[in-house]
Amino acid sequence: xxxxxxxxxxxxxxxxxxxxxxxxxxxxxxxxxxxxxxxxxxxxxxxxxxxxxxxxxxxxxxxxxxxxxxxxxxxxxxxxxxxxxxxxxxxxxxxxxxxxxxxxxxxxxxxxxxxxxxxxxxxxxxxxxxxxxxxxxxxxxxxxxxxxxxxxxxxxxxxxxxxxxxxxxxxxxxxxxxxxxxxxxxxxxxxxxxxxxxxxx
Amino acid sequence: xxxxxxxxxxxxxxxxxxxxxxxxxxxxxxxxxxxxxxxxxxxxxxxxxxxxxxxxxxxxxxxxxxxxxxxxxxxxxxxxxxxxxxxxxxxxxxxxxxxxxxxxxxxxxxxxxxxxxxxxxxxxxxxxxxxxxxxxxxxxxxxxxxxxxxxxxxxxxxxxxxxxxxxxxxxxxxxxxxxxxxxxxxxxxxxxxxxxxxxxx
Numbered sequence: 001x002x003x004x005x006x007x008x009x010x011x012x013x014x015x016x017x018x019x020x021x022x023x024x025x026x027x028x029x030x031x032x033x034x035x036x037x038x039x040x041x042x043x044x045x046x047x048x049x050x051x052x053x054x055x056x057x058x059x060x061x062x063x064x065x066x067x068x069x070x071x072x073x074x075x076x077x078x079x080x081x082x083x084x085x086x087x088x089x090x091x092x093x094x095x096x097x098x099x100x101x102x103x104x105x106x107x108x109x110x111x112x113x114x115x116x117x118x119x120x121x122x123x124x125x126x127x128x129x130x131x132x133x134x135x136x137x138x139x140x141x142x143x144x145x146x147x148x149x150x151x152x153x154x155x156x157x158x159x160x161x162x163x164x165x166x167x168x169x170x171x172x173x174x175x176x177x178x179x180x181x182x183x184x185x186x187x188x189x190x191x192x193x194x195x196x197x198x199x200x201x
Numbered sequence: 202x203x204x205x206x207x208x209x210x211x212x213x214x215x216x217x218x219x220x221x222x223x224x225x226x227x228x229x230x231x232x233x234x235x236x237x238x239x240x241x242x243x244x245x246x247x248x249x250x251x252x253x254x255x256x257x258x259x260x261x262x263x264x265x266x267x268x269x270x271x272x273x274x275x276x277x278x279x280x281x282x283x284x285x286x287x288x289x290x291x292x293x294x295x296x297x298x299x300x301x302x303x304x305x306x307x308x309x310x311x312x313x314x315x316x317x318x319x320x321x322x323x324x325x326x327x328x329x330x331x332x333x334x335x336x337x338x339x340x341x342x343x344x345x346x347x348x349x350x351x352x353x354x355x356x357x358x359x360x361x362x363x364x365x366x367x368x369x370x371x372x373x374x375x376x377x378x379x380x381x382x383x384x385x386x387x388x389x390x391x392x393x394x395x396x397x398x399x400x401x402x
């Protein structure tokens with residue numbers, strides 16, 4: 001169904017159907033697919049990322065289905081976020097992560113399927129990690145950059161919900177990265193400092 | 202976990218665990234239980250409600266688990282909403298329903314379990330009905346009063362998410378009701394005009 005927008009607001013009720021097993025959202029407006037070929041610099045071990053690419057071909061790391069809800073204060077934006085399982089150089093597949101353009105806005109991630117973490121960082125460096133599992137509602141407070149990390153064996157599927165006017169700011173993360181990364185050590189996830197922080201571009 | 206609040210904002214990340222089968226939220230701050238004895242005037246057939254009460258004793262119609270997130274612009278409030286199955290005088294069990302105090306705010310209901318409808322009405326009388334089923338994300342646009350209606354055989358469980366500063370306004374609904382109600386006819390749900398609209402108090 002096409003959204004009807006009036007004065008920067010959704011004017012008609014609508015619903016979208018999300019398949020809890022796959023995360024696929026019917027009736028989406030925009031689908032964002034993030035393939036490894038565009039994300040090699042996001043992983044700490046860039047060489048391992050290139051090797052993975054040569055060996056496995058281009059690989060879908062995560063994707064997002066969303067409705068084009070106006071970025072207006074008072075509206076609510078949401079999407080279906082699907083991060084696939086895997087590791088590169090020991091680092092778990094994850095989303096790019098972002099700050100909100102309007103820093104003083106929070107976000108709720110309701111986890112539908114899979115296992116992983118929400119990694120959160122303040123610009124001052126403070127770091128938080130919350131478990132994601134079916135039924136977990138993770139609250140990302142205002143001011144925190146945040147990224148989903150899949151530490152499981154199936155897709156990590158969640159429903160992020162955020163204020164219409166939050167906006168996305170990828171800039172500093174694309175160039176500097178997160179200060180911390182989640183890696184697999186002895187078959188368990190471990191949070192370590194990012195040895196390439198500040199030099200991820 | 203106790204929320205840490207600073208300057209009207211959630212200052213620490215947290216998560217709550219929601220049992221998708223029962224809707225029970227662990228670590229909630231507030232639990233609202235709505236029993237029939239306090240809701241008899243909400244049903245069109247008030248006599249049937251009183252009979253139901255005498256016959257079955259007091260009955261939990263719906264309940265809500267929530268975290269005490271500040272009602273600040275930029276924050277995101279959410280809860281677990283559980284409406285139990287049943288009918289009174291043919292009318293399905295439902296929530297009281299509300300407008301937002303700040304009318305120009307939307308709300309998203311992600312349905313986790315059960316079957317039913319989201320009934321929505323503008324103050325001008327325009328009415329919308331959207332299906333609720335597991336995986337449905339129902340968008341309640343700004344300005345619409347809204348109520349969950351359980352037409353199924355098990356609890357209708359959803360996760361409502363709304364702007365921190367939306368607020369709840371029950372006033373006009375407690376006295377006037379909705380203009381439309383959902384009743385069971387020939388074992389199917391049907392939307393009809395509320396014969397007692399304007400006189401529900």
